Amino acid sequence: MSFIFRDNAIFYGLIVYFSRKVFKIMRVKIVTGMFLSACSTLVSAQNTETFDSPLNISIHASGNFGELRGTHFHTGLDIKTQQRIGLPVYAPADGYVSRIKVSTWGYGKALYIDHPNGQTTVYGHLNAYAGDIAKLVLDRHYGEKNFEIEIFPRKNELQVKKGQIIAYTGNTGGSGGPHLHYEFRDTKTQNIINPLKEGMDKRLTDTQAPTVNGLYVYPVGDGAVANESETPSLLTYTTQKDGTLLVTPVKGRGDLSFGIDIHDTANYNTNKNGVYLLETFVNGKPLFSYRFDTFSFNETGYVNALIDYERYLNTKKKVQKLFFEKTYSLSVLTVDPSKGVFNVKSGQNYNYSIVLSDYHGNKTTISIPVEFSNSVAKTKKVAPTGEYKINSDRDYIFEKKNVTVSIPAKAFYNDFVMDMSVENDVLKLHKPVVPFAKSMSITFDTSAMNISNRDKAFIARVDGGKRDYFKTTKKGNLWTIYAKSFGDYKILIDDTAPTIDNASFTEGKWLSNESEISFQIRDNMSGIDTINGYINGNWILLDYDYKTRKIVHKFSDGKVVSGRNDVVIKVKDSVGNEGVYESHFFRQ
Structure with missing residues (x-):
């Protein structure tokens, strides 16, 4: 006979009851201790969770956890959807819907599921929701008469089972193409967790080591010189038989460090993703490293401290500085008290090495010999000017x-x-x-x-x-x-109203075989603020994609009638200028 305990209070009550019986009969305290220990292990095992894939296709990443984006570190795994919209998204484990957000920006249409093991999974850029979730969302749209909504269902109000279809993939919000943004969070702290740590690593095939796109030496301290320059300079290197990149020796003096432009990829994938683990050493001593396992949302902006920001603005190259100019608190970093900088002194040589690793253990090693040189700098640092x-x-x-x-x-x-x-x-x-x-x-x-x-x-x-x-x-x-x-x-x-044009139908047309109507909206200065549509005087939901400037109303909402349907679209910009479009169509 076996039991499944679904209520911890009952479970622990039974533990105490049987423990007392054992103690009474055996009169040996150690038995109770061993029994309680075993039961504690059983409870712990109940809190573990194995997550399936949210998509029933081969998994390839167009973006990975910790990847350096324009203003933030990427917080999830972007899964390719074969350039398609509408693939089913499956619940990877049991849980309940804890949050739903529909936004013009960011994750677009997003879904949050809390799981019994204390983690939350997030699904972004969705095209649509499924089942009872879809019904709740549609009701809220019409209840609030707004495209942008946010819902926090009560605990267990919308339960989901592993393998249940919960949504469909899309390209909404700030997405640059059809994909699924898949994210793990600690439910209590909301810290983000690398999805590869939660089983997604086993669904990716990766035998490709990280790639180096460029390597730079940085004279950091006052009076520092590297390769006859007081400013950062590009380094050259060759690939050795063992795969190590050997850099042409750096000759300099004073406080030096390095910067690196890198990316990672995987089998059957040409996307340039981020690198999971970076470590630097001077003569074997650890100096500066990062590992993207988890971090908090308030740390994501530190991407602009990690990279050479001015170089990025000028060249679009994200060169990561392997040192601190001024200390900042980014939890993924481990930095020596020297702030990642080492001092090149007369009569001494150094070997600076960088080891890049992806989550699957593929490695690229860079070896940089550094020699003392008292040469005069030919390229001088430009002194900053300002009041x-x-x-x-x-x-x-x-x-x-x-x-x-x-x-x-x-x-x-x-x-x-x-x-x-x-x-x-x-x-x-x-x-x-x-x-x-x-x-x-x-x-x-x-x-x-x-x-x-x-x-x-x-x-x-x-x-x-x-x-x-x-x-x-x-x-x-x-x-x-x-x-x-x-x-x-x-x-x-801004005294010019937004425009509404490119309607998908001509006035007076019969649309009996159509499933939707659409328009394009534009504003030339302050930007779109509110969008409202009406059919026969009743408010209608209009999906808005700012990337294509397109608004769409689906007839499946049930707001059109047989015969004539009068359409009014009103669009306001951020300072209150309003554009109005009026037309009508017929439908059986």
């Missing part, structure tokens, strides 16, 4: 003419020298080569400014030909925005 020396540990308030800039402490990762000026009501605030960790506030005093239409005016970033809208808080003549980028800022006016 203000910024210590990133401090907060600042700067005022120029009618503009005030407030910067909180820890807004930046490193110290630097900043420029600021105001000319013809345009704030020129440094150059956009410094990454931000926190937002600064910019306030314009508009009392003496000639603004023709204040209701339609806003503060925008305008450098480089851009006209980026910022939500502007207006308190009388004081107008404020929050921004995380340097550049030029000024007040612009």
